[in-house]
Amino acid sequence: MNHNGRLSRRQILAAAGFIGLAGLTACGSGDDGDGGKDLSKKRNGAMKDYRVGDQFKATEPLSFTLLHNDNPVYPMKDDWLFWKELTRRTGVTLEATPVPLSDYEKKRSLLIGAGDAPLLIPKTYPGAETAFVSSGAVLPVSEYAHLMPHFQAKVKKWRLQPEVDSLRQSDGRYYLLPGLHEKVKAGYSLALRTDVLERHGLSLPTTWDEVYQVFKALKEEYPDRYPFSDRWSTNTPFPVGALFQYLGQAYGVRAGWSYLNTSWDAEAEKFVFTGATDAYRQVVEYLHKLVAEKLMDPESFTQTDDEAVKKLLAQKSFAISANPQELVQNYRYNLGKQVEGATVEMIPVPLGPAGPVVLGGSRLENGMMISSKALDGDDFVALMQFVDWLWYSDAGQEFCKWGVENVTHTRSGPGAYELKPGISLMGSDPGAPKDLQKDFGFFNGVFTYGGSWALVSSSFGPDEKEFQDAMAGREQLPVDPPHPLRAEEQERATLWDTPLKDHVTQNTLRFALGKRPLSEWDDYLAELRAKNMDQFIDLHNQAHERFRKENG
């Protein structure tokens, strides 16, 4: 191509492009609307006296749009009993836009960014809403919580206010209606080959010291194998993320999957840097001990889940991280086929220096954003009441999870549900002609989460029930107080946050694997300081102070 003499024309082109872009962005920041709190003209279809325990029923037929996370296990169908029965009970028709689960977040951002989002945007995890706050596209739901009696009652009854407060943004409002749990639902712990332990006269460990003793004893019996080979190292931001998470919990520190750079130090009443705390060092030291004494497979930190499970099935290892589903459907199922007499159990998370505790903040589930366009509609109040009933009332939650009594299930008491014959749930009855999720649309992740312990535990299998019951008695560590950053602070914090986190992750692994001696811990702290650790923590402490002053 001939480049000579084209420069000016190109510049014109480029300039034209930029002007066009500028025009588009200018269009994006449209009017803010008068908003206002006068809701008297927005009561179309709303119930006059809507209180806790009431069944919401719109006074005239309404319809609301909804973004629907389409799960390939139960692809959305228009003829689900769920939709029909919902309309019958509430007078509301939901117009759902299915979005493939694989790229749900992407499409959600796009639709919100383009101003094309449905009114109800569920399946949003706490923290994900922050990105949309400044654009004004999402409704500050905290301003309208008074329209939601069930939501308020549950927050009060289960003492969830600190958790909900942690969602507040720098303007003191929150923009997400989170899923609420009565009790912490623990997910992961250690699974061990109980038949092997029995054979050598070992009992199930209850503390991390005992875990170490058991591994040591196994190593003596099988010197050529690693007693423990772990998983959840690939496709996750933090290798062996599950183990770090429940091991860290025993030391009262957020590590692994739950790692956050900031931790609340309740005694000093300020935020500290998690990766620099003493508790975090103890976690690293403990893992280093396991690796150094060849009790834990060093490949744990790099191998795929399949490889880790293969080692367990081939009896090259005897312990692995588990969740109740993996325990039953993968380990136990496959071991049963491959190794005669093999038994495997998941133990309650072993105790550590922090005692019987669980990490705070995990009682919030993914929840819902509401598009600020909802406020423009004359049926806004009815929308909030409807959301309140469907997602937060006992009746609504029961309906979403188990469906219609005597059609899909029978109920013999609180939390005691039985599916009608011929209906299966997640393989509970392989021969059944119908499936509660696929054919009826209940137990759908878009509508079903959280709730009372009776409701949550109603779907546990026997193993999970035992595990959760053991965990349910543990005390929850206090939740971090709110410390929302302002937009410009958020930008600075984000710049520091990722390099710090990466440095912690990398060095955690190097220390654990013995590639870096633990005597260099102080050097590591100095490196963190060089990466602006102190400024980062100051920023959060200032934000916390400011919030406390402004909001009491």
Added chain:
Amino acid sequence: MVNTVTSGRRARRPGAARRPSVTSPSRGYRVFQGVNGVVLTLVVLVTLYPFVNIIARSFSGERQIRSGEVTLWPKGFNLTTYEIVVSDPMFWRNYGNTVLYTAVSTAVAMVLTTCYAYVLSKKNLKGRGALVGIAVFTMFFTGGLIPHYVLVTSLGLKNSVWAIALPNAISVFNLLVMKAFFESLPTELEEAAQIDGLSTYGILLRIVLPLSKAVVATMVLFYSVSFWNSWFSAFLYMDRTELMPVTVYLRNLLAGATGGTGAGAATEQLTQVSANIQAVTIVLTSLPILCLYPFVQRYFVSGVMLGAVKG
């Protein structure tokens, strides 16, 4: 998958074509050829192995896959996953969509690209530089996702095949290759046709295009493979499951089958056959493109070469 194979072939051909046949090859050259043969055979094996392995897995039993026994040949022959996928009406619906979208989009893209490229190949055209500039500009700058989305939506293209076909109708790379090809055609031919009374369109349709089978076939292949594999525009602009192409179906299936950590119990049933379901769907979706390939490959090699060595 298809692309790796093609680039392997493309890279090998020139060496093979330059084989001297007049004089007997020297000893050094024979050694070189031997080494070449061995290395290229290894390359072929390395590129073929994953595919053969995928095919083997798709027919294997779940236990054998989990324990890593499956390599080149199916073990514990099993068709359950095929039955499950094939019995899902949505799979076929989406498969049909893929065929439709690919056919329509490729047709639109071919017409527009050919016309644009032919015009650009005329050196006497006024404003040719600007026309090239407009095309090339889009290679470096885009409006960004949201403006793009707003544009397509406000044109009312959402939920129709045009949302996929029109915004992607001209690939600038393909356009430039085609333009280079047209420029390499002798102008005398067109002059002769003009003297014999053909109009501009007549020349394009009756002289130029019949001589351009190679590049047209190449472009059809480029476009159809990229439309067949694409999922993003459909994902953006389609709001109903029954309008999605099979690639989105597959993507969602894989996400459901592998995203087990956060998704909880609901996906566990699927995790059981996850490895197998991936393999099965890969085989089912890449089969048609693989079948198409041998028929156009002849044109393909010469087409790309012709565009490339012009000058």
